[in-house]
Amino acid sequence: MSVMEFLSQGGYAYFVWASYGAALVLLVGEMVQLRRTHRTILTRLGRLLRMRPRGGDS
Amino acid sequence: MSIFRYAAPASFYPLAGRLIPWFAAIAAASILIGLYWGFFQTPDQLGGTNPQKEYYRIIFVHVPAAWMSMWLYLVLAAWSAVGLVFNTRLSFMMARAAAPTGAIFTFLALWTGAFWGRPSWGTYWDWDPRLTSELILFFLYIGYIALHSAIDDARRADRASALLAIVGLVMLPVIFWSINCPDPNQCAALHQRSDLSQMESNIFRAMMLMTFGFWMYSFAAVFMRVRGIILSREAESAWVRALVEAKA
Numbered sequence: 001m002s003v004m005e006f007l008s009q010g011g012y013a014y015f016v017w018a019s020y021g022a023a024l025v026l027l028v029g030e031m032v033q034l035r036r037t038h039r040t041i042l043t044r045l046g047r048l049l050r051m052r053p054r055g056g057d058s
Numbered sequence: 059m060s061i062f063r064y065a066a067p068a069s070f071y072p073l074a075g076r077l078i079p080w081f082a083a084i085a086a087a088s089i090l091i092g093l094y095w096g097f098f099q100t101p102d103q104l105g106g107t108n109p110q111k112e113y114y115r116i117i118f119v120h121v122p123a124a125w126m127s128m129w130l131y132l133v134l135a136a137w138s139a140v141g142l143v144f145n146t147r148l149s150f151m152m153a154r155a156a157a158p159t160g161a162i163f164t165f166l167a168l169w170t171g172a173f174w175g176r177p178s179w180g181t182y183w184d185w186d187p188r189l190t191s192e193l194i195l196f197f198l199y200i201g202y203i204a205l206h207s208a209i210d211d212a213r214r215a216d217r218a219s220a221l222l223a224i225v226g227l228v229m230l231p232v233i234f235w236s237i238n239c240p241d242p243n244q245c246a247a248l249h250q251r252s253d254l255s256q257m258e259s260n261i262f263r264a265m266m267l268m269t270f271g272f273w274m275y276s277f278a279a280v281f282m283r284v285r286g287i288i289l290s291r292e293a294e295s296a297w298v299r300a301l302v303e304a305k306a
């Protein structure tokens with residue numbers, strides 16, 4: 001099977017790749033977004049911590 | 059020392075952190091093998107007398123996504139119930155963390171269903187019972203997330219949205235049994251009763267590998283999200299301060 005044959009999916013390329021494309025974008029996108037959010041939370045908490053007196057409770 | 063020790067956000071946070079790479083790696087491996095099997099080890103047609111052509115391969119993302127959309131809702135409602143009964147903080151956080159991933163899989167099930175429906179049924183959308191009930195499930199996820207973020211007080215948000223999640227459970231049996239046509243010879247239904255044991259074994263194998271992959275992916279995604287929720291909500295505690303200080 002050639003690459004072109006594989007990509008054409010018997011003429012149904014549009015439907016097959018629209019489905020797999022959406023899956024790829026959503027799942028990879030979610031992973032990227034989760035990593036970014038986690039880093040943002042850590043940075044924000046670090047900044048909050050530095051604004052406070054060390055060892056204090058307030 | 060029991061596993062209940064991990065019900066404390068402070069001890070679950072590092073445990074989840076250690077587990078995420080494993081879940082992600084297992085998910086990636088099973089999805090890749092599942093895709094390979096689905097595209098290269100399966101026949102180009104599905105079914106007997108009036109077979110579906112290559113577009114049936116949408117099955118390997120559509121069915122696992124639809125299953126995960128229902129499974130994650132069950133997980134969401136179960137953690138909500140545990141939270142309401144035992145008043146445990148981590149349960150509500152797990153419920154909140156499962157919702158966006160569940161919503162993504164529900165959207166994916168609807169989207170891939172539309173692109174499968176067009177070549178096989180001649181339409182992207184129809185108000186068929188199963189499509190409609192799956193759409194309502196999507197709105198339930200969105201409603202849960204919206205309600206949770208609309209209430210400022212986190213504890214009240216937890217309890218109110220948990221209640222919504224439990225009431226919404228009624229949709230799961232509706233989706234599951236919402237098959238138009240019990241006998242395919244009697245009417246041209248959209249979704250029909252299907253028997254997994256009747257399926258071509260390679261198609262079945264690829265579909266199950268993809269389902270397992272999506273399930274492991276869900277663990278990774280939900281654990282990543284719950285770690286963020288734990289940090290934000292325990293920001294005042296000594297252990298989060300120590301952790302943030304160590305990272306800085």
